Amino acid sequence: MxxxxxxxxxxxxxxxxxxxxxxxxxxxxxxxxxxxxxxxxTPYADTKLKPEKIVSVIQHLCEGNSVRSTERLLRVHRGTVLSMLALAGEHAQSVTDEYVRKLRPKYVQFDELWTFVHTKEAHLRRRDPAEWGDAYTWVALDSQTKLIISHLVGKRDAASANEFIADYASRIGGIHQATSDGFKPYIDAIETYFGADINFAQLVKVYGSPKEAPPDWYGPAEVINAIPTPIIGEPDEAHISTSHVERSNLNFRMHLRRFTRLVNAFSKKLDNLKAAVALYVAWYNFCRVHRTLRVTPAMEAGLTDHVWSVEELLNVGANASNKQAA
Ligand SMILES: [Zn+2]
Structure with missing residues (x-):
């Protein structure tokens, strides 16, 4: 800010x-x-609480504590927690915009994670606001550094695909290979922003009921086959995969469920979900030590040389402005 x-x-x-x-x-x-x-x-505005307390609240949320337990452990009202989250999210997005750019990834994987705002899509009524219902978090993950290069909260449609790929393209350079699932609007978006300067493939999943299922199977569809499908350039078959982004998203999913509960318990707005996702992404990239890398994805990608504390994440912009002003 x-x-x-x-x-x-x-x-x-x-x-x-x-x-x-x-x-x-x-x-x-x-x-x-x-x-x-x-x-x-700063992310510390809007409340008279001490900065240390605010850092502590954000830390609890990032590390997967529920709002209830954060409220109980730190004795902070839920409404206050939510307004802190909104400010911290806005700040986190500005940190991402400042630091996560000029990247040269080799292999990137795209995925979309489902959640919802206020009401599940199936229960929507005609006059409900357009932002209610399904919400998808689009994620672009660097396979090697595990950095989340770009994310977007939106619907699962062509407009969101376009916005997501536009943001992604603005943060990277160089010819590289990318894999998405079989969602068709990716193709147009990738062509628009990369032309022929990319090796792009889709992993088209075929869904069906499990082989051993009884004939009266009513359970969820399973992936019974995934067909690597080159779309642009000459993607290396061995790297047509979305397994890294899917594995990395397991954690994200867990956090997102909590964020969704948090958002839906209070003001039930898409903006709050966006704030929560922005905060999670910055925390994941800069603060959380990756289990197999032993460093943070931001360190692996050369964006910083150390593990950031939550306090550092919340202060980083303010420090830069203060330095300018001094
Ligand atoms: Zn003045």
Missing amino acids: KIKCPHCGSESFKVHQRNGHECNTIYRCQDCLRCFSGRRF
Whole structure:
């Protein structure tokens, strides 16, 4: 979040007073000479709680605690937890936009994770808001570094596919190989943003009832076959796979379920789900040590040289602005 004078909008200001934690810095506007707190430009705004407490709440959520247990352990009201989540999510997205770019991946896998906002799609009524119902989190994962290069929360349709691939394309360079599932709108989107400069394949899954199932089988469909289908360029058959993104998404799914419960328990808005996903993605990339890599995906991808704490994740933008201002 960019700091500017809340009284006159000026972007020229100086540090007037430092009060312990970075977010409590007071600035003085060079144009109207009035003072203001830097706190409103950080994930620590909107509450009088101490920064340490806010960090602790976000940490609990990122590490998979339920809202109920976070509320109980830290004695913070649920409404406050949710407003912290919204600010932290917005901040996390700005961190992703600043750091996760200019990448040169070799093998990338796409996937979409299902969740819902407010009401499940099947129970929607005609006059319900358009943002209710199915919501999909689109994820692009670098197979080698396990970095989530790009994500988008939207529907599972052509418009979302387009927006997702546009964002993905803006963060990477160089010819590489990508695999998606058999969802058709990927093809147009990939052609639009990469032309022929990519090796792109789809893993088309064939669903059916299990072979040993009784003839009166009513259970969920299973994947009975996955057909590697080259679409653009010459994708290496051995790397036409979505197994890494699917495995990595198991954890994500678990967090997402909690986020969905959190979102649906309160304001039931798509924006809250977006905030939760943005926070999870930044935490996954920068703070969580990957079990097989032994470092964070961001370190493996060369975006940073150390494991970030949740506090560092929440402070990173504020620090940069403060450095500029000092
Ligand atoms: Zn001013």
